[in-house]
Amino acid sequence: MRSTVTTGNSGLRLAATRGVRIEIDGINKVYGEGTGYAFEALRPTTVDIRPGEFVSVVGPSGCGKSTLMLIVAGLLRASQGTVLVDDKPLSGPLIDVGIAFQDHLLLDFRTAEDNVLLPAVIRRLPLAPIRERTRELFERLGLTKATNRYPHELSGGMRQRVSLARALVLQPSVLLMDEPFGALDALTRVQVRHDLEQLWMTEQPTVLFITHSVEEAVGLSDRVLVMAPSPGQVVEELRIDLPRPRPVALGEKPALAAYSKRIYDHFARLGVIRR
Numbered sequence: 001m002r003s004t005v006t007t008g009n010s011g012l013r014l015a016a017t018r019g020v021r022i023e024i025d026g027i028n029k030v031y032g033e034g035t036g037y038a039f040e041a042l043r044p045t046t047v048d049i050r051p052g053e054f055v056s057v058v059g060p061s062g063c064g065k066s067t068l069m070l071i072v073a074g075l076l077r078a079s080q081g082t083v084l085v086d087d088k089p090l091s092g093p094l095i096d097v098g099i100a101f102q103d104h105l106l107l108d109f110r111t112a113e114d115n116v117l118l119p120a121v122i123r124r125l126p127l128a129p130i131r132e133r134t135r136e137l138f139e140r141l142g143l144t145k146a147t148n149r150y151p152h153e154l155s156g157g158m159r160q161r162v163s164l165a166r167a168l169v170l171q172p173s174v175l176l177m178d179e180p181f182g183a184l185d186a187l188t189r190v191q192v193r194h195d196l197e198q199l200w201m202t203e204q205p206t207v208l209f210i211t212h213s214v215e216e217a218v219g220l221s222d223r224v225l226v227m228a229p230s231p232g233q234v235v236e237e238l239r240i241d242l243p244r245p246r247p248v249a250l251g252e253k254p255a256l257a258a259y260s261k262r263i264y265d266h267f268a269r270l271g272v273i274r275r
């Protein structure tokens with residue numbers, strides 16, 4: 001279901017946001033198909049993500065996580081299989097989507113606010129309600145002071161939060177994140193994770209979140225997909241059946257620590273971790 005940003009007498013009103021269903025149906029990816037160097041980066045994968053679900057993918061480098069995300073974004077063609085978004089086959093780039101990568105990819109010559117407005121500028125949307133939405137997001141993300149600053153004037157954590165605001169500014173029904181906090185120090189990372197949790201709880205987009213961090217996946221997700229090393233495939237699915245918001249220090253909740261342990265056990269069994 002699409003969400004809308006409208007202005008009324010009371011200023012900005014946000015329609016209830018609800019993500020879309022994403023059915024990943026038997027997709028795989030063979031790079032270099034038809035050449036002597038064909039290489040299956042992703043084995044046939046099937047995942048049904050319900051509207052508004054938060055799904056994380058954890059796995060070692062090179063197991064095909066980014067490949068999976070690019071296919072879901074409609075930016076890379078699968079070798080086999082289909083992706084259905086609310087029952088419709090995806091045949092080009094997903095439009096109603098926010099994307100965040102490890103690199104914040106902000107433009108250095110635009111202020112934080114102007115970076116966040118960019119998706120609206122590109123789509124020629126009326127900017128007044130989007131400015132209001134940006135103001136609200138900045139307030140929620142502790143970025144108000146950053147509004148008129150340039151990326152090089154901001155800390156790494158702030159830049160990544162601006163990038164998160166840009167991904168969310170048009171209230172997309174899908175949020176795709178590829179190791180978005182990978183470049184942050186541990187404490188900042190925990191804070192931004194908490195910010196993302198808060199935003200997801202109110203806006204409920206469907207999220208596909210790629211991370212190397214087991215704790216991050218457990219802290220944020222409804223479901224965690226565990227991938228095996230190359231050739232990549234999902235070998236385990238864990239439902240994280242715990243209330244939100246979840247504590248910043250996950251160790252406070254034995255149940256969260258128990259989920260993390262189960263995932264580490266899988267990686268030990270797969271030979272990703274030696275102990």
Ligand SMILES: Nc1ncnc2c1ncn2[C@@H]1O[C@H](COP(=O)(O)OP(=O)(O)O)[C@@H](O)[C@H]1O
Binds near residue numbers: 032
């Ligand atoms: N365009 C490409 N051409 C050939 N091989 C690729 C290409 N992109 C990625 N790969 C290979 O596919 C595998 C999976 O890559 P990727 O999806 O980036 O993994 P991850 O994100 O889990 O680190 C890796 O072995 C990588 O080297």
Ligand SMILES: [Mg+2]
Binds near residue numbers: 066067
């Ligand atoms: Mg990757």
